[in-house]
Amino acid sequence: MxxxxxxxxxxxxxxxxxxxxxxxxxxxxxxxxxxxxxxxVWHAYSFDNFHPDKDRIYRITTMNDYGDMKYQYPAAPGPLGEVIADELVGVELAGRLYTLPETHASIPSTDRNFGRKNYIAFADQGFFQVFPRKWLAGSPEDALSEPNQVVISERSAQVYFPNEDYAQILGKEMRYVDSDTIYATISGIVEDYEENTDIVFQDFISFPTIKRYEKEDWYGLHSWNNINSSSQLFLKTADGYTESDIQKGLTAISEKHYEEEEGETTFGLEPLSELHFSSGLLDETGTSxxxxxxxxxxxxxxxxxxxxxxxxxxxxxxxxxxxxxxxxxxxxxxxxxxxxxxxxxxxxxxxxxxxxxxxxxxxxxxxxxxxxxxxxxxxxxxxxxxxxxxxxxxxxxxxxxxxxxxxxxxxxxxxxxxxxxxxxxxxxxxxxxxxxxxxxxxxxxxxxxxxxxxxxxxxxYINSQPVGFDKDAVVYAYLPFMAGYEKASLLRDRVRQLNYVEGASLGGDAISSAGIWTSDVRVPNDTSEVEFFTQVKNVDSAFVSVNGVQLLAGRNLSNQDNEVLVNERFLKEAGISNPQQIIGTSIDFRTDPQLVVGVMRDFNSRSLKEEIMPMIFFQQPDYFNVISIKLSDGINLAAAMTGLRDAFSTIYPFEEVDYLFLDEQIQKFYxxxxxxxxxxxxxxxxxxxxxxxxxxxxxxxxxxxxxxxxxxxxxxxxxxxxxxxxxxxxxxxxxxxxxxxxxxxxxxxxxxxxxxxxxxxxxxxxxxxxxxxxxxxxxxxxxxxxxxxxxxxxxxxxxxxx
Incomplete structure (x- = not known):
């Protein structure tokens, strides 16, 4: 039929x-x-769903509430990782991770260099308890218990020591260059995840190494007030405890340690299943x-x-x-x-x-x-x-x-x-x-x-709107992390000598980027004082000319550490109508008073989805991470890029560079x-x-x-x-x-x-x-x-x- x-x-x-x-x-x-x-959809939801007890694993997040302005960070302050096991009831396991982007890896015994990698991090023993792996060599009980130890993945082992037996790799020394040079002995080798995962790190340096080098302050792990996206804290709840139970405990901890702080700082729980849809561990935007x-x-x-x-x-x-x-x-x-x-x-x-x-x-x-x-x-x-x-x-x-x-x-x-x-x-x-x-x-x-x-x-309409600066024929490149101002200034001077370069500027970031640095500031106004949040940019004196930004009043930055520039929106927030009025005013910003020497015309430093924020521009040469270069019109771009790469490799012979066009990066906002x-x-x-x-x-x-x-x-x-x-x-x-x-x-x-x-x-x-x-x-x-x-x-x- x-x-x-x-x-x-x-x-x-x-x-x-x-x-x-x-x-x-x-x-x-x-x-x-x-x-x-x-x-x-299947691919997006397949990430990290293979871990044992995945429904009981969470990442700690931090929320800063300043009334009109709220900021949520997929990160936790360093001290929380130290006290969470003692002060939070219902936690079976807790693991810490501190990501190290652009860290140089090498083998000191053979002087083999592997360039800068994004898959290196500090980790403690708890991390491999929350996220267990198959150990190919070494023991999870003591592999990260002492300073200057490192656990590497199978993929790293094959790159660093090709064709060598895993047992023979144990005990060999690695060298990592971040803020300082770290020597670490290989204490374990773990299998890489074959499943889809956002936990893509391959080299895990022991967390006690940070204390050995007295770098808690440098990495921002010393203070409850420092929220760094590199500082990650994961926990696994004990049986019988719900998410709301843990949340009550986190609220009690925040009330205890932030009782005298302005604003409100609270901690939250992000389920492991949401990790792929949040800001990633490598600071990239998650799947929408x-x-x-x-x-x-x-x-x-x-x-x-x-x-x-x-x-x-x-x-x-x-x-x-x-x-x-x-x-x-x-x-x-x-x-x-x-x-x-x-x-x-x-x-x-x-x-x-x-x-x-x-x-x-x-x-x-x-x-x-x-x-x-x-x-x-x-x-x-x-x-x-x-x-x-x-x-x-x-x-x-x-x-x-x-x-x-x-x-x-x-x-x-x-x-x-x-x-x-x-x-x-x-x-x-x-x-x-x-x-x-x-x-x-x-x-x-x-x-x-x-x-x-x-x-x-x-x-x-967006593409036709003026952004307030010159975005055409401007390229920028990120400098090696913490390579020093001396080398950065040498690169700037060498680039300026090229006949197709109109100017070069050093700074903490490009003039327009997705990244943001914010701080509170206090500005005197008549007999009172106005306090508000402001965006901060670390720039040098060439920032104005290279980016074509207009000064409305005052002068440009000189080489003085305590000078700052502000924008028009800054004046509006401070209740000041005349730009000349703020010139010479001392404002409370960071730890020392800063002298306002100039006022810039407003420009869009971020997407046009956002309104222009109050902005402060100051100089901190030790933290210059980017070089911005203004190119001449009508040049051979291919030849120019080759020349810029050659200049970079002369100053940084062991580094690779990728010059980015500013206008193309702005388009990525949308x-x-x-x-x-x-x-x-x-x-x-x-x-x-x-x-x-x-x-x-x-x-x-x-x-x-x-x-x-x-x-x-x-x-x-x-x-x-x-x-x-x-x-x-x-x-x-x-x-x-x-x-x-x-x-x-x-x-x-x-x-x-x-x-x-x-x-x-x-x-x-x-x-x-x-x-x-x-x-x-x-x-x-x-x-x-x-x-x-x-x-x-x-x-x-x-x-x-x-």
């Missing part, structure tokens, strides 16, 4: 090639998108949950559109199979058999759609690879993917095919065999449903289209917005394509059903324009209803997007009208084409049998 069902289904698919093609293309696009999104939710919504809408297409077209064409249903019922077929017959046809189309969808998924994956996580791929034959496709195809068959199958199975045989249409002259639920499904398709397509137009307008725009553009194309295919099939069928009416109207004198208008009127009305339904949801979503920018366009209502006109034009082209063909048909050919 089942074989017979599929044989008949196959014949029906071949008999109706246009209908079958539309269904398979529509469903395959929906399947491809859902399959790809399923793998993206909002983007993942958006992908799920987009995938769901695209799939729903494909299913609506199927239902709409199948119910419209059901009348053509009425006689088939009548014969089957007359020959003894019951309703359940008919439903199974029509569901088998749907299932066969879904199977073909899955195969085509996998091809589409691979094409989409290759086209959008740069938007996906590094190293992401689809394991097509993995168990979870095969299970997904099997279950998904069954659900899709039921969702898409059940209603059309029920409609077909409910035809009454005596009327079907006579060729009578059910419900003539009465309300037709089928017609009502088809119109509403068409409206829903148009509505979804319109929302996608208008949102693309709105985001595009906002991005054009990477997620550009991704959203690209995804929505792609989704709108798919939505319009699916809706267009459905409209093509539906209009073709409905017009074919009205051919006799059209022929009679032509005989009675109706013109071509009148016939086109008659047929198109219905679809114009449907498009208008869709516009009305889409207007408010689109307005609300556009408003949410625009409000995320401090600098934004007003609501672009014209884009709403433009989107509606585009959709209406597409609708009229599709329907008008069919109507024109129908209107040009000879009436005699249609009415010759009447």
């Amino acid at each position: 089942l074989k017979n069902y599929f044989k008949i289904a196959w014949r029906n698919l071949l008999r109706n090639k246009v209908r079958t093609t539309i269904h398979i293309l529509g469903l395959s696009l929906g399947i491809a998108i859902c399959f790809l999104i399923f793998n993206i 949950k909002a983007l993942i939710k958006g992908l799920l919504i987009v995938g769901g809408i695209i799939l729903i559109l494909a299913c609506l297409n199927f239902i709409n077209l199948e119910t419209a064409q059901a009348i053509n199979r009425a006689k088939e249903v009548g014969i089957r019922k007359t020959l003894g077929g019951d309703r359940s058999q008919l439903v199974l017959q029509f569901l088998s046809e749907t299932y066969l189309m879904v199977i073909f759609s899955v195969l085509v969808g996998l091809v589409f998924a691979d094409l989409i994956l290759k086209s959008f690879q740069s938007y996906l996580p590094s190293g992401f791929s689809i394991p097509y034959l993995a168990g979870f993917n095969l299970a997904f496709l099997f279950i998904f195809s069954l659900l899709l068959t039921l969702i898409s095919g059940f209603y059309p199958a029920t409609v077909l199975a409910n035809y009454r045989p005596q009327r079907a065999l006579k060729g009578e249409k059910e419900g003539v002259g009465r309300f037709s639920f089928g017609v009502f449903l088809r119109k509403n499904l068409t409206v829903l398709q148009f509505t979804a397509s319109l929302i996608f289209l208008v949102m693309v137009l709105v985001i595009n307008s906002q991005m054009k 990477e997620e917005d550009m991704r959203i725009q690209t995804i929505l553009s792609f989704a709108s194309i798919l939505a319009i394509l699916i809706s267009g295919m459905g409209l093509f099939g539906l209009s073709s069928f409905t017009i074919s059903q009205r051919m006799k009416e059209i022929s009679l109207r032509k005989i009675l004198g109706a013109s071509l324009g009148q016939i086109l208008g008659l047929i198109s009127k219905e679809y114009v009305i449907l498009t208008g209803v869709s516009f009305g339904l889409a207007a408010y949801p689109t307005y609300w979503m556009a408003q949410q997007v625009l409000e995320s920018y401090a600098y934004r366009i007003s609501m672009p209502y014209f884009q709403f009208v433009l989107g509606g006109l585009v959709l209406l034009s597409l609708c009229l082209i599709i329907v008008g084409t069919h109507a024109w063909v129908a209107a040009r048909t000879n009436p005699a050919e249609i009415l010759k049998d009447e």
Whole structure:
């Protein structure tokens, strides 16, 4: 019986090639998108879910609340790691990690250098208890118990000591250069994680080494008030203790150690499952949950559109199979058999759609690879993917095919065999449903289209806005960490001698970056004192000229340590209207009073999503980490980059350099917005394509059903324009209803997007009208084409049998 069902289904698919093609293309696009999104979500949520008792592992976070300004850091102060085991009840294990970016690694015995690595950190024994690993050599009990010990991963061992036995590597010495030179003996080798993880570190220097070198102050581990993102603290709760129990204990600790501090500092718990979606251990931005939710919504809408297409077209064409249903019922077929017959046809189309969808998924994956996580791929034959496709195809068959199958199975045989249409002259639920499904398709397509137009307008506005400094032809590079001011100044002087360089400046960061340094400041104003939060930048005296920033009052920085510049917003916060008024004023900033010598015009040091903050510019040469270089116009960029790299390698022969263009880095502020725009553009194309295919099939069928009416109207004198208008009127009305339904949801979503920018366009209502006109034009082209063909048909050919 089942074989017979599929044989008949196959014949029906071949008999109706246009209908079958539309269904398979529509469903395959929906399947491809859902399959790809399923793998993206699966990949994102697969990180660090393999650790034992993962549901009981948390990372400590710190929140500073200054009223209007709140800052949350994925970090913990150093002293908390020392007292947490004694002062917090319910903690089974606690592990400390202090990340060391850009740390130079070498082997002193052979003088082999491995350059700077990002995968080196200080760790204590508790860390390997919270996150246990397989030990290939050494013992977890004492591997990190003493100063100057280091545990390395299998991958590091193969790089440092290729082809050597792990047991022979124990006891060998490594040299690490960070703020100081650290010699550490290899005390253990652990296996690398093969699963997806954010704990990617490969060299773990023992935490007691910090005390041996008396570097607690340097690393910011000495004070409860120092919150450094490198300082990480993980804990594993004991059985029977909930997250709220631990949170109460953390609140008590913060109240104890911050009772006399201004503002409010509290600690929080971040579940291990959220680590991948937070700021990473290497200080990179985590995967956006909002983007993942958006992908799920987009995938769901695209799939729903494909299913609506199927239902709409199948119910419209059901009348053509009425006689088939009548014969089957007359020959003894019951309703359940008919439903199974029509569901088998749907299932066969879904199977073909899955195969085509996998091809589409691979094409989409290759086209959008740069938007996906590094190293992401689809394991097509993995168990979870095969299970997904099997279950998904069954659900899709039921969702898409059940209603059309029920409609077909409910035809009454005596009327079907006579060729009578059910419900003539009465309300037709089928017609009502088809119109509403068409409206829903148009509505979804319109929302996608208008949102693309709105985001595009906002991005054009952002790119056209002046940022207050010269971002063109400026490159910058990060200097080796703590390599010293002497070498940095030598590099600056050497770069200035190049004939294609207009100027060079040293600082703590580029003029515009995602990083931020903040501090509180107190400014005298008449008889009172104003205190507020300000952004801080460490710059030299060339900062103003290299970056093209304008001074409004006063002078530039000299070589005095206690001089600062401020910006216009600083004056506003201090309640000062005249820039000259603050020149020569002493303000309380950091530990010593600072003299204000100049006022800068406001500029955007961060994304235009944020308003300009009050800013202080001061000099601290020992902490210069970046060199910024202004290039001349009309130069050979390739040759210039080669010259700049040569200058860098002359001063830092063992370091690699990557010069970054400032304007390109500024564009990265809006990477997620550009991704959203690209995804929505792609989704709108798919939505319009699916809706267009459905409209093509539906209009073709409905017009074919009205051919006799059209022929009679032509005989009675109706013109071509009148016939086109008659047929198109219905679809114009449907498009208008869709516009009305889409207007408010689109307005609300556009408003949410625009409000995320401090600098934004007003609501672009014209884009709403433009989107509606585009959709209406597409609708009229599709329907008008069919109507024109129908209107040009000879009436005699249609009415010759009447």
